[in-house]
Amino acid sequence: MAEREYRKNDKGMKQVIFLKVCLLFIVVTVLSACxxxxxxxxxxxxxxxxxIKINNINKIKGLSSLEEELQELLRPEPNSKFLGSRIGLYYHYKTEQGKKGFLTKYMxxxxxxxxxYYSNVSQNKVINLIKNRLDNRGFFNSKVTASVKEKKYTKSIVYTIDLTEPYVLETYQLENDTLPFYKEIKEELKTTLLKKGTRYSLESFKQERIKIxxxxxxxxxxxxxxxxxxFEADTNQYKNKRFDLYLRIKKETPKKALIPYQINKITVYPNHNLDQKNKVLDSTEYKGVYFIQDTVFFKPKRLHNYLLLNKDDFYNPQNSKITSKRLSxxxxxxxxxxxxDEKSYQENDSLGSLEANIYLxxxxxRSLGLELQAVTKSNNFAGPGLSINYRNRNLFSGGELLSLxxxxxxxTQIGNNTQNLNGLKVGLGASLTFPRLIFPWxxxxxxxxxxxxxxxxxxxxxxxxxxxxxxxxxxxxxGYHWDANKYLSHQINPININYVKLFNTTSDFKDILEKNAFLQSSFDQQFIAGFTYNLTYSELGRSSKKNQIFFASNLDIAGGALSLLSQNTSAGKKTFLGLEYAQYAKVDIDFRYYLGLGKEQTLITxxxxxxxxxxGNSSVLPFTKQFFAGGPYSVRGFASRSIGPGRYNGSTTNSTYFDSSGDIRLEANLEYRFPIYSLIKGALFADAGNVWLYNNSSSLEEDNSLSLEGGQxxxxxxNELAASVxxxxxxxIQSFVIRFDLATPVKQPISNSLSTIKLSNTILNFAIGYPF
Known part of the structure; x- marks a missing residue:
């Protein structure tokens, strides 16, 4: 029987290798034909x-950003390539020749x-663009030349720059006046970024204007x-490429631009629509704000808390922006x-007046939605789903949201090295969200x-x-959720209850539990009640920074408060309402650094x-709270939940999908992302990680043969980390990502050294979305 199983697996491996070789042959053949x-x-x-080649004879530092700017000036863009072939150009030529097949037209x-063609390129135009950009960055009178590299079918250009020494700032001065307005500017200049020694740059001056x-x-x-x-720069006082910078206000600046404005009236329209334009609506005043609505669509008391605009406050666009965000x-x-709306202005006024009108x-x-879903999970399960959702907005005229x-x-499990598990899931949910803090104070x-x-x-x-x-x-x-700023958010659930009941267990699953005391204990506690907290800091998509950070941490504490209300059983366990409950503390940290390399390239750590x-009650974490490693969102050269714990390596006859879990998880990933062609992106990656036990399961059973040896x-x-590349x-497609990752193990947890890469051990991971 074992020999027959070996032959079957060996045959399957050969088929996989044959298919991969065929696929490689097809790709090479297609690209060659293009x-x-x-x-x-x-x-x-x-x-x-x-x-671009820069001759930096003056050994000027910090030129990386300048090089990136100059690269963007290179016009025009050449035809794009995919694995060395110009596929887009190929199908253009085929169409021009009259080839009207479906594939040709579609591609x-x-x-x-x-x-x-090279004949479309204007060297002089590009040279002038480069010279202009160098002048704007303080490298006046730099020399730019072009040379052509020619091959049988192509030509390319090398632009060589002999960089001159840049001008640097000596002094930064404000043309003064007696108006209070100038005192405000002088106060702002205390935090200027234009310090002595700063290189001349029109972009820096522009940013300074925006800041002021x-x-x-x-x-x-x-x-x-x-x-x-x-801004006016004066170089006449120096002979060694320094300059004085003067900040002036235009003489023709209108006087009303030089006085501050206060808000003297705030009006809110909570149920605004175009049909109300000529209607006379009821007005309600609450804390100095007027609410105009025919009937009470939104209670003024509830809506007022979202406003950061107050009567007699000075105008501040940031308060207006945040108010808009809070209302949305x-x-x-x-x-x-x-x-x-600006009130009438008199020539001698020292203070302006504004009316703020907020239209909502x-x-x-009410809305009813039906959604067909395609879902992939970290445990390699994937499949179709159907969801129906009913929403009732502003349920109690205070912005409440009821969702059913x-x-x-x-x-079903997909990919190789899986155990062909599948399942049917049915769920019902209800939530009521209040857009405010419900708290005793x-x-x-x-x-x-x-x-x-x-x-x-x-x-x-x-x-x-x-x-x-x-x-x-x-x-x-x-619980509660709120954004502290545009990067930082918090979510806290003081009450979080979960009850799980296992039933209709088959003899096969009972055998699995009997052979794994650790797993059996993780299914024993069916009642979880506790506290959870999440903190997330994300600059992704919210910052103009070239390099961005993501950080998230979760805290989960269960069973602590219940111990004050529980009863002890004869077995020494504590129960609440007759249910044995889990007790544990769990924390995790996820840190990512996105290093921008330019041209849509990113290195993520x-x-x-x-x-x-x-x-207390628990010797292991409940199964739903345990850590797992391996799969499309983890160490991708290993099947989902197949790594660990530790050096434990169950035999081929006894190991199951449920064995490889633990109380501790460590993982590191490095991924280089780059564009390939249009919507198609590529990645090279390396992953390492494992899970371990906090308590060795041998303490759960007198029979040490049932323990997960090496798992602690x-x-x-x-030396126990698994690794793959x-x-x-x-x-x-506009942030909807279909992902295929091919990975192979390079180190097993039971080995202290790297292993030889084998094509037969590769795993193809399919998933929706990026791994991180």
């Missing part, structure tokens, strides 16, 4: 691009490109504009429009950026797992660590 050489006119050559429509303009507007100068600011976050409104256009109160959801889904004034939301939720789920077991779960939570400590965390953990292709 040669465009035969289509190029005899009197033309393709333009293959340009490079030309999606990826076709007009040929870029924003500062003055925040102090109430409603009518001021950055175009009123002039309620979830009741489709549009939020804040307008300021609501969404439909029903889902049904089928999922009023803490509204403590939150300036985002108003906390209070959410109460109830969910139930039934899962039938492929001839193994059925699992029903009931979850309820009460990720470090992940998690620790769960069972105590020790000082030798570095691979490459991936992703189709990125």
């Amino acid at each position: 040669s465009v050489k035969r289509f190029i006119p005899k009197d033309e050559k393709l333009y293959s691009g340009a490079t 030309n429509k999606k990826f076709g490109e007009n040929p870029m 303009d924003e500062s003055l507007k925040a102090r109430g100068y409603y009518n001021f504009n950055q175009d009123f600011i002039i 976050s309620i979830g009741t409104y489709k549009y939020v429009n804040i307008q300021f 256009s609501p969404l439909n109160k 959801t029903g889902t049904v889904a089928y999922e 009023d803490l509204t004034g403590r939150f300036k950026y985002g108003v906390p939301k209070t959410k109460i939720s109830f969910d139930s789920e039934y899962l039938s797992r492929s001839n193994l077991y059925g699992l029903s779960s009931f979850t309820s939570s009460f 990720r470090l992940y660590g998690g620790l769960g400590i069972p105590y 965390f020790s000082s030798n953990f570095i 691979g490459a991936g292709v992703r189709v990125d």
